[in-house]
Amino acid sequence: MALMPVSDALAAVLAGAEPLPEQMVALNEAYHRVLAHDVAARRTQPPQAMSAMDGYAVRAADAATIDSRLIVIGEVAAGRPFARAVGAGEAVRIFTGGVVPDGADAVVIQEDTVADGTSVTIKEAAITGRHIRPAGVDFREGDVLLRKGTRLTERDLALAAAMNHPQLAVCRRPRVAILATGDELVMPGTTPGHGQIVYSNGYALHALARSEGAETIDLGVAADTMEATSAGIRRARESGADILITTGGASVGDHDLVQQALRGEGISMAFWKIAIRPGKPMMHGRLGAMRVIGLPGNPVSSYVCAFLFMVPLIRALSGHSVFHHRRERAVLGRDLGANDQREDYLRARLELRDDGTSVAIPVSHQDSSLLANLAAAQVLLVRPPFAPKAEAGSPCEVLRLPV
Numbered sequence: 001m002a003l004m005p006v007s008d009a010l011a012a013v014l015a016g017a018e019p020l021p022e023q024m025v026a027l028n029e030a031y032h033r034v035l036a037h038d039v040a041a042r043r044t045q046p047p048q049a050m051s052a053m054d055g056y057a058v059r060a061a062d063a064a065t066i067d068s069r070l071i072v073i074g075e076v077a078a079g080r081p082f083a084r085a086v087g088a089g090e091a092v093r094i095f096t097g098g099v100v101p102d103g104a105d106a107v108v109i110q111e112d113t114v115a116d117g118t119s120v121t122i123k124e125a126a127i128t129g130r131h132i133r134p135a136g137v138d139f140r141e142g143d144v145l146l147r148k149g150t151r152l153t154e155r156d157l158a159l160a161a162a163m164n165h166p167q168l169a170v171c172r173r174p175r176v177a178i179l180a181t182g183d184e185l186v187m188p189g190t191t192p193g194h195g196q197i198v199y200s201n202g203y204a205l206h207a208l209a210r211s212e213g214a215e216t217i218d219l220g221v222a223a224d225t226m227e228a229t230s231a232g233i234r235r236a237r238e239s240g241a242d243i244l245i246t247t248g249g250a251s252v253g254d255h256d257l258v259q260q261a262l263r264g265e266g267i268s269m270a271f272w273k274i275a276i277r278p279g280k281p282m283m284h285g286r287l288g289a290m291r292v293i294g295l296p297g298n299p300v301s302s303y304v305c306a307f308l309f310m311v312p313l314i315r316a317l318s319g320h321s322v323f324h325h326r327r328e329r330a331v332l333g334r335d336l337g338a339n340d341q342r343e344d345y346l347r348a349r350l351e352l353r354d355d356g357t358s359v360a361i362p363v364s365h366q367d368s369s370l371l372a373n374l375a376a377a378q379v380l381l382v383r384p385p386f387a388p389k390a391e392a393g394s395p396c397e398v399l400r401l402p403v
């Protein structure tokens, strides 16, 4: 049976994913939030010409020769401008950040002068414009310096503050509810009984969603019954989740009830099973406004599919203008056999050679239960469907995993 290609599945997950409504937040709450609008400067920076150094504001023509002697008529400090203009033969003592007084067109740094009571002797010829930051050299009122769809860095916050914005309009954080399924699951720190498995998937999913700016809602682990699975899905809807992530119970076994429960709740299913490894039994659909991604239970499949599908969806709903993962070029660190119909996302280490080449070395065992190998990987090496066998040293593409 032909399976849906990964690119089609991703397009289906992202279809109609518009930025969530905007809200105003204080700058200190805005780190890593996504701007809902362009942001323009409310002021010019610096508002007037300012000194970049401690020294003397002079008329360059008066201080063009060594040993020129000028009368010091006053002092300017940051925030304390000097009212008078600098005339011929005059200088003003100035400090870094001080407004350059009218008439002055250069600053001579204090190390290049000798002060003598009310006068100063110039020991290094002044150059017009030297050590002066002209008005507006950083930005001017009305300049749009931060664009809608930007995920705000700490530098952006400083810039927004300097532009005189105490708060910013950002998109609401997506709410992601996470529901695990499986009778066999017990919590870390307990003693698993025979055949029981320690719950792990949710820890990666919550952290990954939060690192992308989502709020997460932990719906715990549903037992492998229709009642428990359906109840979990209903709790997700009641919580107002924008996205429901389920993990486990996605396959065809008698205890894999997620699809059936979602259908029972009235899901409009976009797909179930796609041409990917790991993660073939993944599903996606909509339950009203809530988008559902049904991840497989195998820990590596669950994580890889969340990385490939949940992350771009969170970014799109957050208003981020860049929501796709960026592929990087590397070379293969070892030979690989031909691929089948499933696009393969191999867990790989990434090494940087002395010549600057990135070498992707797939970990030796790619089974989708192997968390140690997943944790050791820095990238996913992408192998398209039906890729022919490839030798070490040939080019490949990788997706960098979060650090």
Ligand SMILES: Nc1nc2c(c(=O)[nH]1)N[C@H]1C(S)=C(S)[C@@H](COP(=O)(O)OP(=O)(O)OC[C@H]3O[C@@H](n4cnc5c(N)ncnc54)[C@H](O)[C@@H]3O)O[C@H]1N2
Pocket (backbone or CB within 6 Å): 180, 181, 182, 184, 185, 197, 198, 199, 200, 201, 202, 247, 248, 249, 250, 251, 252, 253, 256, 278, 279, 280, 281, 295, 296, 297, 298, 299, 301, 368
């Ligand atoms: N006959 C077939 N069998 C399977 C197929 C198939 O096409 N035909 N697909 C296989 C593939 S590929 C995958 S991936 C798995 C996914 O199956 P499920 O989504 O139903 O996953 P489970 O059976 O619930 O669990 C699989 C495995 O993972 C463990 N698990 C589940 N949840 C967690 C969790 N939260 N934390 C840690 N570990 C978890 C679970 O105990 C199982 O060991 O199906 C294949 N089978």
Ligand code: MOO
Pocket (backbone or CB within 6 Å): 276, 277, 278, 279, 280, 281, 296, 298, 300, 301, 368
């Ligand atoms: O797709 Mo499954 O994830 O191969 O184990």
